[in-house]
Amino acid sequence: MNAAAGESNFSVRSYLGVYEVQFVDDFVASLLSHLKEGDVLLVDQNVERIYKNRIGSSFDSHRVIRLDPKEELKSYEGVMPIISQLIETGFKKNNRLVAVGGGITQDVTAFISSIMYRGVDWVFVPTNLLSQCDSCIGSKTSINFGDYKNQLGGFYPPRLILQDPSFRKSLDAREIASGVGEMAHYFLIDGEDSFAALEAGVVEALKGGQVVTEFVRRSLEIKRDMIEVDEFDKGPRNVFNYGHSFGHAIEGYTRYAIPHGIAVSFGMDIANSVSVALGLMDAKVQERVFSVLSQIWRGVDFPTIDLNRYVESLRKDKKNIGSNVRVVLSRGIGDMFLERIEIDSLFMDTLEKRFSVYRES
Ligand SMILES: NC(=O)c1ccc[n+]([C@@H]2O[C@H](COP(=O)([O-])OP(=O)(O)OC[C@H]3O[C@@H](n4cnc5c(N)ncnc54)[C@H](O)[C@@H]3O)[C@@H](O)[C@H]2O)c1
Ligand SMILES: [Zn+2]
Structure with missing residues (x-):
């Protein structure tokens, strides 16, 4: 101690x-x-x-x-x-x-x-x-x-x-929000208990309150349990890419004007929306998670994004070749998995709808 x-x-x-x-x-x-x-x-x-x-x-x-x-x-x-x-x-x-x-x-x-x-x-x-x-x-x-x-x-x-x-x-509010976004991704992957703790504490955390200390420890513990099993990212650790492929494409597109953890928060909502569109996730779960994630990106101006250029950015992310992309999707809180998905009209429509939600929220 x-x-x-x-x-x-x-x-x-x-x-x-x-x-x-x-x-x-x-x-x-x-x-x-x-x-x-x-x-x-x-x-x-x-x-x-x-x-x-x-x-x-x-x-x-x-x-x-x-x-x-x-x-x-x-x-x-x-x-x-x-x-x-x-x-x-x-x-x-x-x-x-x-x-x-x-x-x-x-x-x-x-x-x-x-x-x-x-x-x-x-x-x-x-x-x-x-x-x-x-x-x-x-x-x-x-x-x-x-x-x-x-x-x-x-x-x-x-x-x-x-x-x-x-x-x-x-730290300013954006830097704190970026950290909270990164922690949100660990909590969502970890499961219901961690997500419920995030739901209860997100407002205080975004103000930099005392709960942040507890959140940092929890986040490190979730990550440690995984990296001690798969340090070299050969298998199970891949789920930590949740929100990241979609998020990196936003960071790249905006030339890093949107901080990493905030981009990942948008990325998690995109992953969830694609999961709902593919019939993998219940829309109610996506809404519940959205109500937490949208607090993290509150006040951030989401840019007008050209869909084709965004998909180009997505392809540039590691491991993505051809007409499909490899991303982490979700069946629900604590249930993420790696999947190859087609860049088809369903995917493009889903992106378009989410981007307009972000511009209005
Ligand atoms: N190696 C890894 O495991 C890993 C994991 C996540 C992200 N990353 C990488 O990290 C980078 C993003 O990290 P970042 O957001 O920390 O970037 P960063 O290092 O640029 O820090 C962001 C801003 O915070 C400022 N800052 C740092 N400490 C401060 C303090 N105490 N008070 C006020 N301002 C402070 C910095 O000066 C900077 O302007 C990306 O390149 C990402 O790929 C690496
Ligand atoms: Zn990250």
Whole structure:
């Protein structure tokens, strides 16, 4: 138990051994106690600016590389200058990279760590809700290739995660909603108990209330139970793609103007609507879930989307070739499965109807 943060630590079994999520209430002091000579910090420049007073001169004896967390940074072009800097400044195989930021800082750091000198250790300090509730565990290390998202990468978990819940105080409503959207996807996959908890707590969670702490833990537990069984995403973990293929296409289409977890919330509703259209899901279940998801995307302007271009984006997602796409559909709460579906008129009509609902909601 970490007495200061009031939360017991959380461990995850991976192919590289067990790693821990430590809940801390002062990331600066915790990092200082863990940093070793030669470690290099990769810090989200926005986070550094917001937490300037707390950080002060604490990291002055370490090399700090500041990152502008844009999706474009997750690319060969984006990581090359960082690798150059590391090599030129004498970064060694036994030194570590320490990421401080959200999902983009994480993916960039994890990707570089996995290829640098055939693998160096890395430590992660997740600073937004999405990275705290989801991406900090699970080992995935992806960068984009051209317009194709998350095409290059592997599985390479951090050695340690230092999670400071107080970072959440500086998040705006969209960032919180993005995290709640990602957690919603875990809760829906997990089943009725988790979804009922979400239904009861979603309003408070979207305001950044106390319930978020409990939700983050629940979300990490659901994910851990799966990744400990299927870390390399060979089978059961595929269901975590629920809402993601449809969501990635929205992110790609809007050039990431809609944050990941919010796009996934739209994506889950699309998956449910397609499931209803195919006679797989009861329309009442879809409506019940919609009433929660629509709170997550409240206030977001859904763009006018050209259906053909959207389907093109959908095809660009991994594993989609030809006239059909592979997506996760649902028979109900806690009952998701991977399916290949035809891009036919029923599918296009369903999309069109949902998009007009989003523009009006
Ligand atoms: N590797 C994985 O398992 C995994 C899982 C989910 C998503 N991802 C990837 O993560 C990316 C999206 O992540 P993201 O939404 O965290 O992006 P991000 O890293 O750009 O963070 C979003 C915004 O939040 C800001 N931010 C971070 N911490 C903050 C704080 N404490 N206060 C105020 N602002 C803060 C950042 O500066 C940024 O502007 C995508 O590229 C996605 O593919 C990876
Ligand atoms: Zn996600």
